[in-house]
Amino acid sequence: MTYMTASARLEAAVFVWASGGAVNTACPLTLVDHNWSPAPVINGSGDGLTLPAGHYMASATIFANRSSADQNVSFQFYVDGTADGMAGYSDIFNNNSNVDQADVEFTLTSSGTLELKITGIETSIPSLTSYCRLVVWRCLT
Amino acid sequence: MSYSSDLSRTSPFAMLTRSANAGGAAQWNQQSQSWVSASNTWSGDGFMWGAPTCTIASGAVIAAVRFTSYSSSDRFSFGSQWGTSGEARACSDDLMIGYGSSAAWTVNNSIGTMTLDASRARCTIIRTSLL
Numbered sequence: 001m002t003y004m005t006a007s008a009r010l011e012a013a014v015f016v017w018a019s020g021g022a023v024n025t026a027c028p029l030t031l032v033d034h035n036w037s038p039a040p041v042i043n044g045s046g047d048g049l050t051l052p053a054g055h056y057m058a059s060a061t062i063f064a065n066r067s068s069a070d071q072n073v074s075f076q077f078y079v080d081g082t083a084d085g086m087a088g089y090s091d092i093f094n095n096n097s098n099v100d101q102a103d104v105e106f107t108l109t110s111s112g113t114l115e116l117k118i119t120g121i122e123t124s125i126p127s128l129t130s131y132c133r134l135v136v137w138r139c140l141t
Numbered sequence: 142m143s144y145s146s147d148l149s150r151t152s153p154f155a156m157l158t159r160s161a162n163a164g165g166a167a168q169w170n171q172q173s174q175s176w177v178s179a180s181n182t183w184s185g186d187g188f189m190w191g192a193p194t195c196t197i198a199s200g201a202v203i204a205a206v207r208f209t210s211y212s213s214s215d216r217f218s219f220g221s222q223w224g225t226s227g228e229a230r231a232c233s234d235d236l237m238i239g240y241g242s243s244a245a246w247t248v249n250n251s252i253g254t255m256t257l258d259a260s261r262a263r264c265t266i267i268r269t270s271l272l
Contacts (some may be wrong), residue, residue: 008150025158053154086263087157100194103265105156105173107203109148138272141150 008139013040015134017060017116019073019125022048026115030132036138048115053108054140055077060102060116062090063131077104080112082104087119090126149188153271157181157244157264160265162196164256168245169264176268182243190238193246200269204251210239237264 013034016077017027026047026067032038041050058077066072072090102116116124116134155177157169169181177183189210195202237246244264247253 002264004190010153010267010272013159053148055148055150055154057154057156059265084262085156089261100192100261103156105152105154107148107152137154137267139150139153141148141170 006077006139009037011036011138011140013120013136013138015136016130016131017128017134019128020118023119025122026078026117029116040136043113046057048113049136050109051112051114051138052140053105053112054138056114056136056138057105058083058085058103058114058134060088060134061132062088062101063133064090064126065129066090066126068123070103070123071126072122073118073125075116076104076119077102078113078115079104079106079108081115083117083119089101092120125132151176151189151225151271153268155268157191157260157266159257159262164254165245167257169262171185177266180243181245182212183266183268185268186241186242187266187268187270189212189239189244189264191244191264191265192237192262194262195255196258202251202253202255204253204255205253206237207247207248207249208237208239209245210237210241210243211255218228236259 010104012034013036016030016032021028027028028047029042029049031040031042043050060075062075072085074089076087077085084106090098153172155172157177158171158244159169160171172181193206244266
């Protein structure tokens with residue numbers, strides 16, 4: 001007798017993220033598209049995801065219009081209110097000379113939250129465009 | 142962040158990082174999942190991407206980096222790191238992107254010294270054999 005091995009479903013959801021207006025303020029999220037089942041749940045204040053138990057990986061990239069070269073920010077994911085993963089940066093933030101994405105990988109054994117926050121401002125927050133993207137991959141089982 | 146898990150399946154997602162800046166041929170030394178070995182290999186295949194971004198101690202850095210995603214090293218791609226004088230850190234012009242069973246890199250050629258930046262360098266993996 002042969003049994004089939006159940007395969008897990010790899011799901012992805014894409015969001016646009018915007019500035020929360022200040023350091024350590026969660027960034028507003030807008031859903032662009034997804035293949036999640038059940039669908040992604042943005043919290044009531046529109047600035048975080050409420051997630052069921054599962055395995056997750058998320059990345060966020062920035063696309064900003066700057067009025068000066070030192071108008072830069074750093075940003076990072078927060079899982080259940082705690083900073084996690086590797087931070088992202090806009091160009092030349094604190095002389096970093098790079099545009100990094102923010103990345104995080106985590107597991108939730110019960111429902112939890114995921115937020116993206118601006119964690120540092122060089123002189124001021126640049127104008128973030130609708131090309132600021134946040135992708136969340138997940139595997140629920 | 143990892144919690145003790147009662148989920149029925151091991152996470153297919155992993156992240157590789159460095160605990161401290163390191164030069165030369167230093168590789169990732171922190172693996173977020175136990176299915177990634179200390180030498181950054183795993184069984185089965187996985188899709189991976191990341192960037193071995195580096196610091197600039199003095200002067201400029203231009204480096205050609207070879208990324209290897211398979212233990213027999215027949216799957217590789219090239220990326221570059223660059224930064225100018227006066228900058229503290231270099232930019233990664235190309236991410237390391239690959240599909241295979243390892244995540245390693247070597248500096249093929251460079252001007253200046255490439256030192257892996259622990260605050261920024263990372264590699265993420267989706268292990269497809271766990272899906």
